Every structure is written in structure tokens, then in C-alpha cells.
Amino acid sequence: MNTTDDGPRDHAGMEVLGFAECLDLAASRPVGRVAFIQDGDVQILPVNHCVHESGVAFRTADGSKLGAAMDGAVVAFEVDDIDDEHHTGWSVLIKGRADLVTDETLVARLSATAARPWSDRVPRSNWVAIHPDTVTGRRI
């Protein structure tokens, strides 16, 4: 199917996606990548995520340096789905403050979702939620 949409385009000619579509697309893929600053260095890691109250959440290992580095920090989260062969696809970028989820009710609700951790071998009882300041997306 050729996308012959009439949506807005950016300076590079890519279709600009709306907020709701960005979140729908982000929810359609289980794996995203979170980028953050740890000890002055840029880090980027794949995580299994779920979309939650207009943001995203993912599990991290209990007591991990990772969770500590992200707690309260502004992070960037990216999800994409790109067809190498046909050179089509989309990318969604969510930026905002990350927080360790401490509310037990919310932890239980998130844990009931399908977001499996990237590795099952360590307990991952902590959830990190990203509260978006910006949600942007592009389709080619």
C-alpha cells in the first residue's frame, strides 16, 4: 500500500504524525529505546514498554543504577518500525521526565500489562514511567 496521505510534512518531506497516532504507534511495538544521561555519558538501551496514561512505562531491575540514573531525569524514548526493503516506516519520539513508580496500585496495574522485561533472569519489580513533555512522530 502506498501512503498518499495529505498530512503535514516537515522540512525533510516526512509526514508529521499527530499526538494520538504517535501513542497508538508506540503501543503497537513492544520494544523501544530509552536514552538518558548517566555520569555525564549518553546511554541508550532497548526496553520492553507499554503505553500508559499518555506516556510510556517500562520495567527495570530492582535497585539498579539504571533506575537511579533515570529517576527524575529528562529522558528520550524512541520507537520505530522500519521496512528495510521498501524503505518505509515510522519513528516516534517521546521526551519527558522519568520517575520510578512508587504507587503500589499503579505498579500492580503496569505489571498486569504485557510489557515483558528484555531479560527474565533478574527480578524487575521497578517500573519507570516517562511523563511526556513532547510526543512527536514522522512517517516516510
Next chain:
Amino acid sequence: MNTTDDGPRDHAGMEVLGFAECLDLAASRPVGRVAFIQDGDVQILPVNHCVHESGVAFRTADGSKLGAAMDGAVVAFEVDDIDDEHHTGWSVLIKGRADLVTDETLVARLSATAARPWSDRVPRSNWVAIHPDTVTGRRI
């Protein structure tokens, strides 16, 4: 095929990949994501890349703010291939200084590779090369 390898594992039980395997895997996927700091904010963007002299390189728009933000900065580059259904896959992380490629011979060599830009609609005559300080990878 079940991976019953005997390679080293990290604290999370994931197989630790060697340098050469990381680069081979990075070369096996055309799209990666680069994370960097721009105006104090963490940014993350998908790029079509190629592996080049033990590092990676990708195109960026001529004169873009992006290229300027990355030139001389330490960036993180991630490539992965994750099978959602079987919950298997790998992720490779390359960290190091990014530089705009100014050597014309190298630009010509890179341009002859298969690394297509994410969007064809703007000229992308600039290449950014990442000179790795660390190359790490994990397989689950």
C-alpha cells in the same frame, strides 16, 4: 534454533558478545539509533548507517543543526534485532566521539555504500562517523 552457547554472561544472564561479533551484527541491520545531547537535551534519532573501519557512519542533512550538535560530541549508537514473538534477539551499543567527515575520499567511499538516508527528500551530503571508545553487545 535454540542458542545454547557457552559464552560469558552478564549479571542479568544475557550473553555478552565480542567486539567482532558486535560489528558484524551492527552491519547486518541498516537502521540504528543515535543518541546525543543537543542544547542540554537528550536526543535520539533513527539513522541508516554502515559499519566503517571498526566504527559506524551515517548521513545527515547538509548544514543541519543535527550535524553541528554531534560534531566532536560523544554519542551513543544502538542497533538491535529483537523477535517479539520468541523473545529473542540482540542489541549492540557503540559509544564514542562523532565527527563530520571532511575527507573527500572517505566521503566518496561512504557514499558508495548502501547506507541510504532515512528520507530522500533533502540532500544529505554530510557524513557523520562515530569513532568507538566502547563496543558492547548482548544477546538473549
